[in-house]
Amino acid sequence: MKRSILIPLCALFSVAPLSAAEKPNIILVMADDQGYGDAGYTGHAVVQTPNMDAMAKESVVFKRFYAGAPVCSPTRASVMTGRTPMRTNVLNHGHYLRPHEMTIAEVLQSRGYVTGHFGKWHIGSVQKESPTCPGQVGFDEWLTALNFFDQNPYMSHNGRFKQLQGQGSVLTMDAAIDFVDKHRKGEKPVFAVVWFPAPHDPHKELSSQPERYAGEKHRGYFQEISLIDEQLGRLRKELRKMGIHKNTIVWYCSDNGGLVKETSGGRERKGSIYEGGIRVPAMLEWPARLSSQGVAVPASTSDIYPTLLALTGGEEQQQPLLDGVDLMPLIEGKQSKRKNMIGFWHQFTGGQPTHSDRIIKQLMEAQQGDRASPYPMRLLKNVNVFPAHQRGENGGYPGHAALLDWPYKIHVIGHRQKPSRYELYDLEKDPMETRNLMEEKKPEAARMKKAIDAWQDSVINSLNGNDYADKKPITGL
Template structure:
């Protein structure tokens, strides 16, 4: 009897401590567009694009003027947001690669502190089949209705591994599903974390007619591209309105961003080049943080990237957590809250030279639907990615294939290693040369050597993670 009383007391103490931990925790919503460039918003004086809801959000929130994606393509950028690590550490090198199943993710951490977790929209960090080690469940999500990659009108999505057809525009569907989750958690007084990851404005661009109004003279391709952003913008307005109707806007952090820089010949990028490159245009993204009553409206010019989101969110939520693996991200919470002057920190980028993995989401989901209608499931270990093994890459000492960069503002150093091992360097002063047009490696030798050594040290650290050292 004494033992039973002791166990009961311990259990009640646990429940009370958990309730205390949950009380006062902010809800967290990470909203991300797909291939929206730094200037693909009206508030950055786009000549024709209409984004009234993002404009209003920007006017009432903190705009991160120098926000960067952690990678110039989608999958690695997404992995970085969920892990707080540069994507090569998590073996997500290029588009279509999986995040390593041994990574510790933001939803996994938040679940430990009483959060309900949900993912809605594009995944692209593994497969969406049941029992896959790289699906959203494995990454810590309680609920998910997701697409393997980009998706458009009337998509087939995976509802925790069950192929389900939906009607409507992809952005509308994504937000509708997310709002259903949010409303249920709000009614239950349950703090929640949700990622709302759009499939727009990734190609192929297919906007509804109503969203192309005003863009018709620009040609069908551009009208569809801009129309997808306008549709996405409207659903951001629906989210903000719903939070206010529920009376939880002051208890909720909403962080909007894009997954990489803008599209060539379509998007308005934040500098030289476009998606797929490590120059400014391939990395700079729109980024807005809203938390009414906590985060003041304004503009921050602090350079920050996707790796910073995990430690920042945890600090904003008042969670002290010891990470399992080395983080690249640094919390900017105090800057976000206006508690201290922004302190720039170096940002590393490494676009590894290895092929991506193609993924046609609708085709994949239609095949799953037909299989399940016949009473079957995917069992092929290769399709499930059951081994969890990453794509094989070289980890030869002192060799870092591809295009990497080290940003220690105002300096940005590029290292480009060809397939044959030839290395070239480029150094730019972004404050004076935001388009990265004048290489200063020969003129600024002292700065070049210091930055070069810091960058090489970082690359070596990342390569150590790529060898699996973090999981031992």
């Protein structure tokens, strides 16, 4: 399945896999920049999300769900691999997922699913020659943009570039619904990834009620949240019309914290690994198996991959180290606490700008003129880089990392020239992370400090490429 052999570091799954006839359709839906508090069902005073609210009443609602990172690309890598994003070389926005990684699309494709990706990509190229495009990491069909997009976007349809007319979030759902409808009567179950471009700024999209939120300070942001709410409602309605909703998993979440600090669900907002930058809304609907309930145990986007693996066939024999866990035992009440901690690491290095429309327009013009790609450097950007990072002379790593072992969360703020700073919070008593307990809770502080130091070493070992038995350069098609 993969281009290189992976060292077998298998996770254990506790739920018996389903038979071929029982395998559910799976649809992963993700917003771009919706904070935990930015929905009606999570208590927002202004934003209207009737479809999310209705879904919440019929779903497993995760009360403390975390994005893999406080910005988009790394979180998407965590969904695709079940791993801390830095392990996969997606260090910040605009970095490419290594083709050496095993993706959920590849696994499900090998297990008999027909697979499609629709919307924002931002973890690789959208040129079909690239080993990081959706078509080479497990997707049979794709209508994809490099980064966020809004009105009349330029997109890549299976490697053919085109400009579409309309609102990006609507076009994304149009393509996803068409894909599901086309394959629903086939022999293969469906796996679709729907990654909205909204509510990312500059907020040029509008809901069906453009006059809504007039006079509100964050009107554009609220409009786009209502727009994706409408599209989520369309999807649920169409699944019911097709008669396949009962055995279809719809898993909704956001890729990072929101843009408004006051409703982000904690301290700070997007771009921070304090709670406001990583806590996001999330719910899982599967009428054939799951009843509505709330889950208070922390979970993350890295858990999506191992949960789906467990449901569709169990562990992979050449699986690199996973950070996520199978959530079904927690959902079904067989466990009351997750088996491992949840880690975050941001600003180890900076992001890389990706101007989606500009780049794809130039690719389209070159393709139409039968000219060479004007962006050959984007085919293999950073995918064959295997660094040799190690702790600095001061004993630490750069960036801001955190490790959550509920209710305690430890932070380490690293520097290249001076000693790292540690902070410890009890999220149950101090959800806004205001009271540093490093001195007050010395036993817990020592335990958590030891844990995060070991976790960072493990992540760096993966980043350096040591999870791969074969690090031969990948050249694409």
